[in-house]
Amino acid sequence: MSNANIEWWRGAVIYQVYPRSFYDSNSDGIGDLAGVTQQIKYIASLGVDAIWLSPFFTSPMKDFGYDVSDYCDVDPIFGSLTDFDALIEAAHHHGIKVIIDQVMNHTSDQHPWFKESRDSRDNDKADWYIWHDAKPDGTAPNNWLSVFGGPAWQWDSRRRQYYLHNFLDSQPDLNFHNEDVVNALLDTVKFWLDRGVDGFRLDTANYFYHDQELRDNPPKQEVVEGSIGVSLDNPYGYQLHLYDKSRPENIGFLMRLRKLLDQYPGTTTVGEVGCDFSLKTMAEYTQGNDKLHMCYSFDLLTHDNTMTHINHTMTTIEEGLGTGWPCWSMSNHDVERVASRWNHGEANSARSKVFMAMLLSLRGSVCLYQGEELGLPEAELTFEQLVDPFGINFWPEFKGRDGCRTPFPWENNATGGFSEHDEPWLPVAETHKALAVSEQEGDRHSVLHAYRDFIHLRKHHSALVNGDIEFMYSDDVVLIYRRYNEFENLLVAVNTSNQDHLSAPLPLVASDMVLPESIRSGRFESQSLILPPYSVYIGNIES
Structure with missing residues (x-):
């Protein structure tokens, strides 16, 4: 395999598919893998190099697939392993690589590993999660907080200990300091590599290890609303997260992961990095060709859309990147859609095109989130329509992630052509129907055509790619x-x-x-x- 084929990811355009909301092939109101396969020609028409599939693994869906109960199977709502294999074949037939979301920091509390771990303090998996005794007064081991609000520790009456969860209390953190855990996770990675995937997007790639001394995080010297990971209505942003994530031990694990992927030439990794020093971490994680291939941070997922901010972010990463490689995105499944976030709450097709051209001509690879190419604004939902636990917890100051996860509009009708089911899992936004694929296909000046045109132009100019x-x-x-x-x-x-x-x-x-x-x-x-x-x-x- 030539070096160009091996390094296809360098400067690639990766299209993120949120399967639950992309296309419903069986009319149950929920998108599925067969639906992605049915619409693969549309994805190919964009000119992208790869798709990134958000989690489709077996899960109780308390966090919509980011709470995994079986790493090596497909949840029935999304189909089967046979459907996944068919998707891989269809994507490869159209020259599209397939990257899947790998959620390794935590599992569901319904995973067999956790069920066994919580059963006693002396079973084979007793130390597979992060358990600790209470303080003498019964309180949690330290001051660590959950991203989803409140303490990062949950009491378990069976073991009479606390377990750590950086996210929902139904998402216990795995103990990466246990070699058996690391080996088991790498085995799940190998399972999908053997099945033909071309790479992995690593969820929360800087969260894998924790400080074994369980030292308290210090407070931030200055808490600034709108900075990375900070919202004044969520106490998580008040701490400087020195000990619960971005630990130096992470590097060793990423090197082991890279060594495994190097056995499968042409595969890649893109890590999600969210922390107070994300650009520094991005550089550390991608330098030297022996860790991650590329990383993206939340630095372009904030509300700051000034070109001064873009310049500062890019200059900072370039100064410290060395041999590393960045991946940039303006939207994903966790943040308000860029068409609203960077356009003061209102869609502006002309401005969306400019931001698109900027993103696609910066140095690095690019992740596009489904619907970004249509200029979709954030969907407005009522509290009664919310299903995201994050949004429900922090309503109304924070409305959660449902507004960027609503069904993809294929046609201008009641269900947006997403499903024949009268009530999809989330409603199709009224503001999205007029921006449906069917509406934009016939307009040569639409946002959709602008994305297609620029992606294809970019392919003919190597300076824009790498x-x-x-x-x-x-x-x-x-x-x-x-x-x-x-x-x-x-x-x-x-x-x-x-x-x-x-x-x-x-x-x-x-x-x-x-x-x-x-x-x-x-x-x-x-x-x-x-x-x-x-x-x-x-x-x-x-x-």
Whole structure:
């Protein structure tokens, strides 16, 4: 296998599919693997390199699949292993790689491992989870908090001990300090590699190890609303998480994982990193070609959409990245949709196109979340319609994750063409129906066509896929940078505002590249960039 084929992930565009909401093939109101297979031609039409499937494993679904009770089987609501094999075959037939979500930090409390572990203090799996005695006064072992609110410790009356859960109390954390646990998890990874998957998205990749001394986390010196992982209505953001995640032992496990994947040439990993020093952690986890292939952080999943923030984030990671490789995303299944988050709560198709062009021309790989290519805004749901425990716990200050997980709109009808069931698991948003695939297909200036056009354009310019980057200018609304390699030298600029922008003279000469008609273009004149409202410029820099 050639090096180019082995490193297909470097600069790849990865399309995240949330199977529960993508397409319902059996009319039960819930999307499934066969539904993804049926719509694989649509995914292929986007020009993406891979799909990332959110969890479809056997689960009681208290956290909608992120609480796994069997790592090596498909939950019946999504189909069967046969359906998964058919999806792999269909995707590969269309030249699409398949990445699956691997949730290793925790299991469901219904997993056989945990059922055995909680049964006694001396069984074979007694130490597979993180158990600890109460303090003399009966309180929890330390001050660690759950991401979902409240203490990260749950009392178990059978063992008369507390167990650790970084998320729901029905999601006990595995004890990675136990070698048997690590071996068992790597066996589950091998199971899917042998089945033909092309890689793994690692959920909470910096959470695997905890401090064995169980030291208290210190308070943050400054708690800033809107910073990474911080919401003032959730106490989790008040701590500096030094001891419950991002521990140095993580590195050794990632090296073992990489060694396993290296036995399957052409496979890859992308790690989710969420912490107060995420860019530093991204660099550590991807440097040296012996750990993760790439990581993404939450730095583009915040409400800060200024080009100054983008410049600072990219410059910071570039300065420390070395041989590492980033993966960037503006949306996923856990955050408010970017069309609302970065457009002040209202969909703006012209602005969505500009953010898309920016994301797809930054250095790194890219994850796109289903519906992002339609410019879908966040769905507005009532409290009665919520099913997400995170949203239910923090309503109304935080409305949870259901608004970005509603069914994908294929057609402009009552159920969005997602299902023939009258009441899908979440309602189809009224604001989404007019943005359905069927509506945008016939409009050459739609957001959908802009995504397709730009992804295909990007494939023909290697500097945009895996070239270097140099930032030349930014303010709150404009970003200007250079993408270059030995074959081409490109000037890229975006104007995210509704105002014209004229750059100061640049010390270079560029010839304009013709962009697709779906994207408003700027132009280069007299060493300056003229950027109309919501426009993109790409040009060849003349030597």
